[in-house]
Amino acid sequence: MAGGLAALLDDVAVIAKMTSVAGSKAVGVVVDDAAVTPQYVHGFSPKRELPMIWRIAKGSLLNKAILIVVLMLLDTFLPVVLTPLLMLGGLYLVFEGAEKFYEAVKGGHEAEEKTPVVEAGPNHENTMVRSAITTDFILSAEIMVISLNTINDSISGGISIGMKAVTMVVVAILITLLVYGVVALIVKMDDIGLAMTERSDPGSQKMGRLLVNGMPWVLRVLSTVGIAAMLWVGGHILVSGFNTLGWHGPYELAHLLADPVHSVPGIGGFLAWLVDTVYSALVGLLIGSVIAVVMHFLPFHQKKPHDKDIPEPTKDAATVGEH
Numbered sequence: 001m002a003g004g005l006a007a008l009l010d011d012v013a014v015i016a017k018m019t020s021v022a023g024s025k026a027v028g029v030v031v032d033d034a035a036v037t038p039q040y041v042h043g044f045s046p047k048r049e050l051p052m053i054w055r056i057a058k059g060s061l062l063n064k065a066i067l068i069v070v071l072m073l074l075d076t077f078l079p080v081v082l083t084p085l086l087m088l089g090g091l092y093l094v095f096e097g098a099e100k101f102y103e104a105v106k107g108g109h110e111a112e113e114k115t116p117v118v119e120a121g122p123n124h125e126n127t128m129v130r131s132a133i134t135t136d137f138i139l140s141a142e143i144m145v146i147s148l149n150t151i152n153d154s155i156s157g158g159i160s161i162g163m164k165a166v167t168m169v170v171v172a173i174l175i176t177l178l179v180y181g182v183v184a185l186i187v188k189m190d191d192i193g194l195a196m197t198e199r200s201d202p203g204s205q206k207m208g209r210l211l212v213n214g215m216p217w218v219l220r221v222l223s224t225v226g227i228a229a230m231l232w233v234g235g236h237i238l239v240s241g242f243n244t245l246g247w248h249g250p251y252e253l254a255h256l257l258a259d260p261v262h263s264v265p266g267i268g269g270f271l272a273w274l275v276d277t278v279y280s281a282l283v284g285l286l287i288g289s290v291i292a293v294v295m296h297f298l299p300f301h302q303k304k305p306h307d308k309d310i311p312e313p314t315k316d317a318a319t320v321g322e323h
Contacts, residue, residue: 235284
């Protein structure tokens with residue numbers, strides 16, 4: 001009994017360790033997921049915001065369940081494809097990151113934020129939820145592939161497929177709760193602030209105004225961090241992938257740049273990480289920019305889901321709630 005309990009606790013400790021490492025490696029995609037999702041509920045009445053987020057979260061869990069099954073099969077029978085798959089995801093990340101970077105530089109994000117979305121009844125809500133779940137599938141695929149790759153790299157000597165699957169499930173649930181919990185908080189923060197401004201307590205009123213006025217800045221910061229994280233994580237995936245596939249130049253250059261600062265007393269480790277991160281982000285921006293230029297010249301290049309034309313509201317359409 002004692003031996004069985006010790007083994008169980010040891011398994012739990014291993015799963016916790018792998019979950020922590022895998023989650024930290026996927027942070028760039030997690031931040032981007034949290035930054036992207038609020039746009040799909042923007043413009044709907046406040047009473048529909050949380051139900052929509054809940055629907056998207058359930059779709060995200062289903063996405064991750066499908067991905068875990070597929071990835072476990074590939075990891076067991078065709079593990080050689082995991083690095084190319086991860087690199088394909090890295091290409092997507094740096095492409096999206098580069099596009100968002102140039103949109104931010106040109107002021108495109110501000111223009112989008114100022115353009116209200118017209119709520120056109122339940123059909124439009126269903127369309128936006130489906131679009132959000134589709135986008136989530138791409139981001140969830142990145143999170144799950146990064147997690148599986150990290151699990152494989154972090155445990156020497158191998159690990160059972162059961163332990164991998166359990167760890168992937170734990171990562172999927174925790175990240176989904178984190179992302180959509182943060183999304184729900186972001187979306188409802190202005191409503192909370194407005195409610196606080198209506199209280200009689202001057203302190204509550206001041207805090208409410210602070211929340212209402214501060215949310216646009218929070219969203220801007222989150223968006224900026226998301227862009228940087230996409231470029232950094234995507235670039236790092238590509239540099240590591242090139243090294244695994246036999247092109248060692250970019251990986252060796254990263255170490256060549258980071259090695260000199262290792263010797264700085266006290267902060268050498270942080271400086272090395274910073275150099276590697278900046279290098280990965282620049283590689284991501286360069287490759288992503290090339291992909292973006294090519295994509296914009298292709299005839300099938302389409303607008304993103306949130307940029308598509310919104311149908312005109314019908315007479316029976318619900319009116320948009322004022323925040």
